[in-house]
Amino acid sequence: MNYQAFKLSKYPQGKITMDIFDQVSLPMPALKEGEFLVKQTHMSLDPAMRTWLQERDDSYMPPVQIGEVMRSYGVGEVVESLNPRFPAGSRVVGVTGWSEYVLGNEEMAVIDPSVSAEAVLSIFYITGLTAYAGLMKIGMPKKGETLVVTGAAGSVGSLVGQLAKAEGLRVVGITGSDEKCKWLVDELGFDAAINYKSDNLEAQLNAAAPNGVDIFYENTGGPIQEIIFNQLNRFGRVIVCGVIADYDNAIPAKGPSWVDINLKSLRVQGFIATDYLEISDEAVSVLGNYLAQGKIQYKTHTVEGFESLPEGLMMLFKGENTGKFVVKF
Numbered sequence: 001m002n003y004q005a006f007k008l009s010k011y012p013q014g015k016i017t018m019d020i021f022d023q024v025s026l027p028m029p030a031l032k033e034g035e036f037l038v039k040q041t042h043m044s045l046d047p048a049m050r051t052w053l054q055e056r057d058d059s060y061m062p063p064v065q066i067g068e069v070m071r072s073y074g075v076g077e078v079v080e081s082l083n084p085r086f087p088a089g090s091r092v093v094g095v096t097g098w099s100e101y102v103l104g105n106e107e108m109a110v111i112d113p114s115v116s117a118e119a120v121l122s123i124f125y126i127t128g129l130t131a132y133a134g135l136m137k138i139g140m141p142k143k144g145e146t147l148v149v150t151g152a153a154g155s156v157g158s159l160v161g162q163l164a165k166a167e168g169l170r171v172v173g174i175t176g177s178d179e180k181c182k183w184l185v186d187e188l189g190f191d192a193a194i195n196y197k198s199d200n201l202e203a204q205l206n207a208a209a210p211n212g213v214d215i216f217y218e219n220t221g222g223p224i225q226e227i228i229f230n231q232l233n234r235f236g237r238v239i240v241c242g243v244i245a246d247y248d249n250a251i252p253a254k255g256p257s258w259v260d261i262n263l264k265s266l267r268v269q270g271f272i273a274t275d276y277l278e279i280s281d282e283a284v285s286v287l288g289n290y291l292a293q294g295k296i297q298y299k300t301h302t303v304e305g306f307e308s309l310p311e312g313l314m315m316l317f318k319g320e321n322t323g324k325f326v327v328k329f
């Protein structure tokens with residue numbers, strides 16, 4: 001029996017295009033002692049995938065190589081096992097790949113049967129750890145402060161904003177449509193939301209954050225970055241989680257002024273969620289409690305079908321998702 005997979009056929013030049021992936025049919029592996037076979041059911045699509053297609057050797061992960069199956073995170077069911085830690089019938093989450101079946105690895109986590117794949121990918125895995133570690137460990141939020149988060153209607157941003165609200169902050173979300181702004185304020189309880197594609201952004205931010213900005217959780221980059229940066233208060237913190245507006249560009253946009261970092265005693269820190277794996281249990285516990293109390297909620301943008309993977313990845317860069325992007329098959 002064979003299964004389907006997508007291999008990288010060439011690196012993208014600028015935007016991701018369909019032709020950088022080849023759909024192939026691969027033979028099912030025969031298991032050796034200690035191995036287990038996972039049938040994927042839900043796959044996470046992440047902007048980070050674009051950075052895994054950058055030919056650089058100094059990032060936190062090596063780039064996907066030409067001819068390799070595209071890397072991803074996913075949830076699946078163990079269908080065959082020669083490893084007692086991962087018995088057949090259990091569900092797992094971990095680093096997988098764009099393929100219907102994957103050989104499991106020891107870093108995978110077994111999922112509690114009561115938790116849905118959507119909840120795992122939205123809250124209890126990398127997305128939740130990213131929001132939690134970035135905000136709580138780097139942002140060091142204090143009740144009454146003002147937080148601005150970009151990419152606010154996406155999976156990380158929507159969680160960051162809700163977590164900050166639960167921690168007693170004033171929260172302003174930046175996103176790319178009026179409909180998403182409405183969702184942030186009406187459904188998620190953000191204090192204000194700004195469409196970065198509208199006019200008079202500086203005045204809008206002034207009105208939304210009248211006491212200035214204490215924490216800037218950066219998910220996107222783009223022209224709004226400088227406007228937010230300029231409204232940071234003294235001792236402000238900038239959490240550089242992602243810069244999606246720059247992932248397609250060979251030469252990224254220039255950063256903010258070091259003079260302001262100096263004179264306002266700002267802290268600007270980039271991070272990668274997997275550097276914080278040791279606090280995963282803490283993140284799961286805090287986010288789980290807030291979820292149970294109704295203080296945070298999640299939304300998935302689910303697309304069906306294995307063939308949807310390349311197109312789905314492109315949708316992230318066009319802002320076509322609200323909440324966590326999941327491909328189900």
Ligand SMILES: NC(=O)c1ccc[n+]([C@@H]2O[C@H](COP(=O)([O-])OP(=O)(O)OC[C@H]3O[C@@H](n4cnc5c(N)ncnc54)[C@H](OP(=O)(O)O)[C@@H]3O)[C@@H](O)[C@H]2O)c1
Pocket residue numbers: 045046047048126127130151152153154155156157174175176177180219220221222240241242243244245246271272273274316317318319320321322323324325
């Ligand atoms: N540091 C880490 O360990 C880590 C972990 C996970 C994610 N991240 C980063 O966090 C960010 C958010 O990731 P996510 O998974 O939550 O994705 P996401 O926000 O669910 O999806 C991406 C969103 O980015 C926005 N966007 C796309 N192109 C843009 C542009 N040129 N300018 C401004 N906004 C743009 C779109 O929303 P709009 O409609 O609002 O434009 C789109 O829906 C990404 O930069 C990602 O790389 C970092």
